[in-house]
Amino acid sequence: MLDDLPASQITLYSILIFLFLENLINLYLTRRQIYVYQTSKDVPLELQGVMGKDTFEKARLYGLDKANFEVFKLLVCDIAISSIELYSGFIAMVWARATVLTAKLGMNIDSEIQVSIMFLVLINIIGTFKDMPFKIYSTFVLEDKHGFNKQTPGFFVKDQIKSFLLGQILSVPIVSAIVYIVQIGGDYFFIWLWAFMGVVSLVLITVYPVYIAPLFDKFRPLEEGKLKTSIENLAASLKFPLGKLFVVEGSKRSAHSNAYFTGLFGAKRIVLFDTLLINKGLSDDTDLTDDEKGKGCEDQEVLAVLAHELGHWKLGHIRKNIIIMQVQMFLLFIAFSQLFKYSPLYQAVGFPENVQPILIGFLVIAMYILAPYNTLISFGMTVLSRRFEYQADEFANGLGYSEDLGKALVKLNIDNLGFPVYDWMYSTWNHSHPTLLQRLERLKTLQRKDR
Numbered sequence: 001m002l003d004d005l006p007a008s009q010i011t012l013y014s015i016l017i018f019l020f021l022e023n024l025i026n027l028y029l030t031r032r033q034i035y036v037y038q039t040s041k042d043v044p045l046e047l048q049g050v051m052g053k054d055t056f057e058k059a060r061l062y063g064l065d066k067a068n069f070e071v072f073k074l075l076v077c078d079i080a081i082s083s084i085e086l087y088s089g090f091i092a093m094v095w096a097r098a099t100v101l102t103a104k105l106g107m108n109i110d111s112e113i114q115v116s117i118m119f120l121v122l123i124n125i126i127g128t129f130k131d132m133p134f135k136i137y138s139t140f141v142l143e144d145k146h147g148f149n150k151q152t153p154g155f156f157v158k159d160q161i162k163s164f165l166l167g168q169i170l171s172v173p174i175v176s177a178i179v180y181i182v183q184i185g186g187d188y189f190f191i192w193l194w195a196f197m198g199v200v201s202l203v204l205i206t207v208y209p210v211y212i213a214p215l216f217d218k219f220r221p222l223e224e225g226k227l228k229t230s231i232e233n234l235a236a237s238l239k240f241p242l243g244k245l246f247v248v249e250g251s252k253r254s255a256h257s258n259a260y261f262t263g264l265f266g267a268k269r270i271v272l273f274d275t276l277l278i279n280k281g282l283s284d285d286t287d288l289t290d291d292e293k294g295k296g297c298e299d300q301e302v303l304a305v306l307a308h309e310l311g312h313w314k315l316g317h318i319r320k321n322i323i324i325m326q327v328q329m330f331l332l333f334i335a336f337s338q339l340f341k342y343s344p345l346y347q348a349v350g351f352p353e354n355v356q357p358i359l360i361g362f363l364v365i366a367m368y369i370l371a372p373y374n375t376l377i378s379f380g381m382t383v384l385s386r387r388f389e390y391q392a393d394e395f396a397n398g399l400g401y402s403e404d405l406g407k408a409l410v411k412l413n414i415d416n417l418g419f420p421v422y423d424w425m426y427s428t429w430n431h432s433h434p435t436l437l438q439r440l441e442r443l444k445t446l447q448r449k450d451r
C-alpha cells in the first residue's frame with residue numbers, strides 16, 4: 001500500500017505521526033505529574049519544619065494550575081494547530097504571500113534572499129500573534145493568581161515589541177547569510193556554514209550579556225559591603241577572573257530567583273537576581289509587598305549558591321556545553337547538505353514540484369526530518385545537565401558550603417513556590433536539574449562521607 005503513495009505524502013505522514021507520538025508522550029507524562037499534584041497532601045519528611053503546610057498547599061495548587069495549562073497548550077498548539085498547519089500546506093502559503101509582498105514592495109522576487117527575508121518576517125509575525133493569547137494568559141492570569149507577575153500591561157507590551165524587533169534585527173542578516181553561503185559555497189558549503197555560525201554563536205554569547213540583556217532588565221552594580229567582599233574573596237580563592245558584580249532587577253519581570261555568570265574570554269561578570277538577596281532595603285524599591293519581605297537568602301547562603309555556580313566554571317561545564325553545541329551544529333549542516341535537494345521534502349509541506357527554497361529546506365530538515373534525533377539529543381542533554389548540577393553541588397560541598405547550599409535551595413524553592421514532589425518519569429524526561437529532595441539527599445550523603 002505504501003508503494004502507491006508518493007514520497008512527499010509518506011514524508012508528510014511520517015512527520016505527522018512522529019509529532020503526534022512525541023506529544024502523546026508529553027501528555028502522558030504531564031498527566032502523571034498532575035496525579036501527583038492531586039494526591040500529595042503531606043509535606044515530605046525531609047522538609048517538615050522548613051516548609052509549612054500552607055506553603056506546601058499553595059505550591060501544590062500553583063503546580064496543578066501550571067500543569068493543566070501545559071496540557072491545554074499541548075492539545076491546542078502542539079497537536080491541533082501544528083498538524084493542521086502541516087496538513088494544509090501552511091508554510092507554502094506563507095511563502096507564496098511573501099513572494100507577492102516582495103513584489104508589491106518593489107523588491108526583486110527573483111532574489112531568493114529577499115523573498116526569504118520577507119518569509120521570515122511574516123512567519124515571525126504570525127508566530128508572535130499565535131503565542132500571544134497563551135503568553136497573556138500565563139502572565140496575567142496564571143502567574144498573577146499565584147502572586148508572581150510583576151509586569152504591568154504596558155511593560156508587557158513594550159517587552160514583547162522589543163523582543164520581536166531584536167529577533168528580526170538578529171535573524172534577518174543571519175538567515176540572509178545562510179542562504180547566500182549555500183548558494184555560493186559549492187559541494188562543501190556545510191563547512192563554511194558551520195564556520196560562519198560558529199563565529200556568530202560565540203559573538204552572540206559574548207555580546208548578549210553586555211549589550212542585549214540590559215535592554216530588557218535593569219542591572220546595577222552590587223553595593224559595597226560584606227557580601228561583595230566575601231564574593232570577591234571566594235572568587236579569588238578559586239582564581240576565578242571576576243570582572244564586575246551585578247544585581248539584576250529580575251523581579252520586574254517575574255519573581256523567580258537565580259544567579260549566573262557570563263563572559264567567554266577574559267574577565268567574567270557575576271549576576272545575582274535581586275530575588276536571591278534577602279529583601280531588607282537592598283533594592284532601591286522600598287515599596288516591597290508583604291509577600292516579598294523576608295524572601296531571599298542570607299549572605300552565607302548566597303555564597304553557597306555562588307560556590308555552586310563557580311563549580312560549573314571550574315569543572316568546565318560551560319566549555320563542554322559549547323563544544324557539544326558546535327558538534328551538533330556541524331552534524332545538522334551535514335545532514336542538511338545531504339538532504340536539501342530532495343524535492344519530496346518541499347512537496348510534503350505544500351510546495352509545487354519545482355520550488356525548493358533553501359530556507360524552507362533548512363527549516364523542514366532541522367525541525368521535522370531530524371525531529372526524532374532532536375528528541376533523543378535533547379533528552380541526552382537533560383541527563384547530562386543533571387549530572388553537571390550534581391557535580392557543581394559536590395564542588396560547593398568541597399568548599400564547605402553543603403549546609404548553606406541546602407538551606408538556600410530550600411529557601412529558593414519556597415520563594416518560587418516550587419512543589420517538592422515529582423513523578424519520577426516526568427522528572428527524568430523534563431528536568432534539567434535534579435529535584436530539591438534529590439539534591440538535599442545527595443548533599444547529606446556527601447556531608448556524611450566527609451565526616
Ligand SMILES: [Zn+2]
Pocket residue numbers: 308309312388389392
Ligand atoms: Zn547549576
